[in-house]
Amino acid sequence: MTTHNYSHTAAFIWSVADLLRGDFKQSQYGRIILPFTLLRRLECVLSDHKEAVVEKYDVIKDQAIPEEMQEKQLTRISKRAFYNTSPMDLSKLGQSDIKDNLSSYIQAFSKDAREIFEYFKFEEFVGQLNDANLLYKVVQLFANIDLSPEKISNHDMGFVFEELIRKFAESSNETAGEHFTPRDIVRLTTALVFMEDDAALTEDGIIRTIYDPTAGTGGFLSSGMEYVLELNPDAVMRTFGQELNPESYAICKADMLIKGQDVSRIKLGNTLSNDQLANEQFDYMLSNPPFGVDWKKISTEISDEHTQKGFDGRFGAGLPRVSDGSLLFLMHLLSKMQNTSVNSEQSKANEQQGSRIGIILNGSPLFTGGAGSGESEIRRYILEADLLEAIIALPNDMFYNTGIATYIWILSNKKADERRGQVQLIDGSNLYSKMRKSLGSKRNEMSEDDIRTITKSFGDFEVVDARVLDKPEEVKSNRGRQSANPKAEPAKTFASKIFQTHEFGYRRLTIERPLRLSAQLTDSAIDSLRYAQKPFDMVMPALYEKFGSDWTTDSDNHSYGDLSAVTVDARAMIKADFSELKEGQVKDVLDAKIWQTQLALMNKAKALQSAIGGSQSDDFNEFDKVFKQALKDTGINLDTKEKKQLIDAITWKNPNAEPVIKKAVKAANPLYGAFSYTPALTNQQADKPAKIVEFQPDGDLRDYENVPLDPSMTTTALIEAYFAREVQPHVPDAWINADKVDAIDAEIGVVGYEIPFNRHFYVYEPPRALADIDADLDAVSMEIMQLLGEVHS
Numbered sequence: 001m002t003t004h005n006y007s008h009t010a011a012f013i014w015s016v017a018d019l020l021r022g023d024f025k026q027s028q029y030g031r032i033i034l035p036f037t038l039l040r041r042l043e044c045v046l047s048d049h050k051e052a053v054v055e056k057y058d059v060i061k062d063q064a065i066p067e068e069m070q071e072k073q074l075t076r077i078s079k080r081a082f083y084n085t086s087p088m089d090l091s092k093l094g095q096s097d098i099k100d101n102l103s104s105y106i107q108a109f110s111k112d113a114r115e116i117f118e119y120f121k122f123e124e125f126v127g128q129l130n131d132a133n134l135l136y137k138v139v140q141l142f143a144n145i146d147l148s149p150e151k152i153s154n155h156d157m158g159f160v161f162e163e164l165i166r167k168f169a170e171s172s173n174e175t176a177g178e179h180f181t182p183r184d185i186v187r188l189t190t191a192l193v194f195m196e197d198d199a200a201l202t203e204d205g206i207i208r209t210i211y212d213p214t215a216g217t218g219g220f221l222s223s224g225m226e227y228v229l230e231l232n233p234d235a236v237m238r239t240f241g242q243e244l245n246p247e248s249y250a251i252c253k254a255d256m257l258i259k260g261q262d263v264s265r266i267k268l269g270n271t272l273s274n275d276q277l278a279n280e281q282f283d284y285m286l287s288n289p290p291f292g293v294d295w296k297k298i299s300t301e302i303s304d305e306h307t308q309k310g311f312d313g314r315f316g317a318g319l320p321r322v323s324d325g326s327l328l329f330l331m332h333l334l335s336k337m338q339n340t341s342v343n344s345e346q347s348k349a350n351e352q353q354g355s356r357i358g359i360i361l362n363g364s365p366l367f368t369g370g371a372g373s374g375e376s377e378i379r380r381y382i383l384e385a386d387l388l389e390a391i392i393a394l395p396n397d398m399f400y401n402t403g404i405a406t407y408i409w410i411l412s413n414k415k416a417d418e419r420r421g422q423v424q425l426i427d428g429s430n431l432y433s434k435m436r437k438s439l440g441s442k443r444n445e446m447s448e449d450d451i452r453t454i455t456k457s458f459g460d461f462e463v464v465d466a467r468v469l470d471k472p473e474e475v476k477s478n479r480g481r482q483s484a485n486p487k488a489e490p491a492k493t494f495a496s497k498i499f500q501t502h503e504f505g506y507r508r509l510t511i512e513r514p515l516r517l518s519a520q521l522t523d524s525a526i527d528s529l530r531y532a533q534k535p536f537d538m539v540m541p542a543l544y545e546k547f548g549s550d551w552t553t554d555s556d557n558h559s560y561g562d563l564s565a566v567t568v569d570a571r572a573m574i575k576a577d578f579s580e581l582k583e584g585q586v587k588d589v590l591d592a593k594i595w596q597t598q599l600a601l602m603n604k605a606k607a608l609q610s611a612i613g614g615s616q617s618d619d620f621n622e623f624d625k626v627f628k629q630a631l632k633d634t635g636i637n638l639d640t641k642e643k644k645q646l647i648d649a650i651t652w653k654n655p656n657a658e659p660v661i662k663k664a665v666k667a668a669n670p671l672y673g674a675f676s677y678t679p680a681l682t683n684q685q686a687d688k689p690a691k692i693v694e695f696q697p698d699g700d701l702r703d704y705e706n707v708p709l710d711p712s713m714t715t716t717a718l719i720e721a722y723f724a725r726e727v728q729p730h731v732p733d734a735w736i737n738a739d740k741v742d743a744i745d746a747e748i749g750v751v752g753y754e755i756p757f758n759r760h761f762y763v764y765e766p767p768r769a770l771a772d773i774d775a776d777l778d779a780v781s782m783e784i785m786q787l788l789g790e791v792h793s
Contacts, residue, residue, distance in 0.1 A: 054087050282337075287333060330409070354413045363404070428454045511702065511703045539574060611630040618658060664691055
C-alpha cells in the first residue's frame with residue numbers, strides 16, 4: 001500500500017467525525033473512531049472462518065467442557081488467537097435494538113479481544129452515540145469499510161492506525177509521539193538491532209523474543225517481527241511489551257492478537273514502578289521512551305529499588321535527576337539482557353545468546369551530569385561493562401511531537417570481537433528528505449537509501465571521513481531583504497568515527513588554592529556586629545534606622561532593642577518589605593533578646609579593639625595569635641558562633657596577604673598541599689626557619705580539572721603529570737585535593753563519563769569576511785535612510 005492509499009483510508013475512516021460534530025467534543029472523536037476501526041478490522045480478519053466457529057460453538061456451548069478446552073477448540077477453528085461466537089457482525093445489528101445487539105456482539109469475542117474494548121470504555125461511548133441517535137449511522141459507515149487482510153496487510157494497517165492516532169492527538173491537543181514512533185525510525189532501529197544475528201535471519205525454526213517496555217501501539221514489536229520474517233519466514237518471534245496508556249495498550253494488544261501472538265505477554269501499567277515482566281530476559285529490546293519526562297510521582301519506588309537491591313535490581317548503577325527518566329528505561333532494558341555465559345554442563349547449542357538493545361534518546365543522556373552524578377555513573381557502567389556498540393545521530397524534526405536532536409543507542413552484551421572495547425559514533429543528522437506535508441513536528445523523513453547508508457556503515461564498522469551527500473539544498477525563504485553576499489550553506493555530510501571506551505572517561509580533580517586573609521578591627525566592622533547574620537542581616541538595619549535612633553549602647557541598657565511599643569508598625573514594615581521571613585523569624589527579630597545578644601558582641605569587639613589596636617594585618621596567622629592573647633588578657637569569652645561572626649566582620653580576602661595555615665605536617669608534598677612555608681620576614685621573624693604546613697583552602701578559588709583517562713598509566717602518574725603540565729605553571733600555590741576520591745576505585749579524583757557527540761563531528765566554519773559584513777550593513781543603512789526620507793517627505 002502506498003502512502004497515499006493508507007492516508008486515504010485513514011482520512012475516509014476519520015470522516016466519521018463529520019457525523020459526531022456537535023454532539024461530541026473534538027477530544028472524544030478518537031475514542032469512538034479508534035475502537036470501531038479495531039472492531040471492523042477484527043471482524044474482517046475473522047470472516048473466513050466465522051461460520052465454522054459459530055457452528056462449533058452452538059454444538060459445545062451447553063456441554064460440560066472446561067472453558068479453556070472450549071477456547072482451544074474455537075481458536076483452532078478460527079485459525080487465529082481469538083474468535084467471536086456471535087452470528088452477527090456490524091452489517092447485521094439492525095436498527096431498533098442496535099445498542100443491545102452491539103453489546104452482545106462485543107461480549108461474544110474471546111476474553112483477550114473483549115478486553116480491548118473495555119480499555120477504550122467502549123460501552124460508555126456506545127451509550128452516548130445511541131442517545132444522540134448516531135449509533136446506527138456510525139455502525140453502517142464502518143460496516144461498509146473493507147479492512148480485510150487481503151486489501152490491507154497487517155503492516156499497512158499499522159500505518160492506518162498511526163494516522164488515526166495522529167489525527168486524534170491533533171484534535172484533542174494530545175501528543176501523538178507518546179503513542180507511536182514514526183515508521184522510518186522504527187525501520188532503522190530494527191535493522192540496526194537485528195542485522196548482527198545471522199542465525200535469526202537464516203536458520204530454520206529459530207526462536208527469538210522481542211520486548212518493548214514502552215510499547216505504545218506496538219510499532220516496534222510489529223517491525224521487529226516483520227524484519228525477521230521477511231528474511232527468514234521459518235523463524236518464530238515471540239513478542240513482549242508493557243504500555244502505560246490504556247488506549248495505546250488496547251491497540252497494541254489488538255495488533256498482536258491479529259498477528260497470532262500470545263497477548264497475555266502484553267501488559268498494562270508503568271514499567272518503571274511496576275515491572276509486570278520481572279525476571280524475564282529477552283533476545284531483542286526496542287524502545288522509544290518519553291523524552292524529558294520526570295519520575296517524581298514514582299520516585300519512592302525507584303529510589304527504594306536502587307538503595308535496597310543495588311545491582312540485584314534494575315537501577316544499581318545510579319539514578320538520573322528526577323526531571324528526566326530516559327536513562328531509567330535504558331537501565332531497565334539492561335536488566336533484561338540474556339546471560340552470555342555457558343554452563344559447563346550445557347552444550348554449545350543451549351548457550352544463552354546474549355541480547356541486543358535499540359533505544360531512542362534525546363541528547364541529554366549523552367552528557368548531562370558531571371563526574372559522580374547519577375547520569376555519569378550510568379554511562380560509566382555501560383562503557384566500562386563494554387555494552388555500548390554505537391550511537392547514531394538522527395536528523396532533527398523526525399518525530400511528531402518534537403524537533404530536537406535525537407539519537408539511537410545500540411547496546412549488546414555479545415559484541416563481535418572487532419568491536420570489543422570500542423564505540424562507533426555515526427553522524428546521520430543530514431540523511432533526510434523534506435516531507436511534502438508536515439505531520440505535527442515531523443517535517444523530515446528518511447528514505448530507504450538513507451537507512452541503508454547508516455546500516456552499511458554500522459555493519460562495516462569502519463571510520464568514514466566526512467563525505468558530502470547528494471542532497472538538495474534547503475529552500476530558503478525569499479521574504480525580506482536578501483544579503484548581497486549571503487553566507488554559504490555548509491555542505492551536508494555523513495561521517496562515522498570509532499573510539500575506545502575509555503576515551504569518553506575522565507577524572508575530575510579538585511584543585512585548591514590557599515585562603516589569604518587580611519584583618520583589621522575598624523569602627524565600621526565593629527558597628528556591623530550590631531546586627532545578626534542571615535536571615536536578619538537586612539531587616540535589623542531597617543528596624544534600627546526607623547525605631548532605634550534613641551537606643552544607647554551601654555552594656556547595662558536593658559531597654560536596647562525593645563520594640564514592644566512599636567510592634568504593630570514594625571511588623572507591618574517587615575511584612576511589606578521582608579515578606580520572605582517566616583513567622584518564627586519575625587517573632588525573633590521583634591524580641592529584644594536578639595538585639596541584646598548583638599549589642600553584647602559589639603561591646604566585646606570594642607574592648608578587643610582597645611587591646612589590639614586598629615592597624616591592618618596582612619598575616620592572619622600572626623593576627624590570630626594576637627587575637628587569642630587579647631581574649632585571654634581581657635577575659636572576654638566568645639562562643640563558636642560569636643567568634644565566627646566577629647572574624648567574618650573584621651577579615652577580608654586579599655590576594656596579597658599571607659596564606660592562612662591550617663596545620664603543620666611532617667613531610668613536604670606540594671602536589672597535594674604540603675608546602676615548605678616561610679612567612680614574609682619581619683624583625684620578629686628573621687631567625688625563624690621554614691615550616692612544612694597545609695593551608696586553609698579558599699572555596700571561592702576552588703577549581704576542577706577533567707583529566708582524560710589513560711589505561712596505560714597509573715592514576716597517580718596520570719594526575720600528577722597533568723597537574724604539573726596544565727596547572728602548576730599557571731598557579732604555583734595550587735594543589736590537588738587528595739580527599740576527593742572516587743567512590744568505586746577509591747583513587748584520587750572522581751571518575752566521570754560523557755559522550756560529547758557534536759564536539760567529535762564539529763567542523764569549524766570561518767565567519768564571513770569583514771568587508772562583506774560592512775557592505776551589508778552599509779546597504780541596510782542606506783535603505784533605512786531612504787525609507788525615513790520617504791516618510792518625512
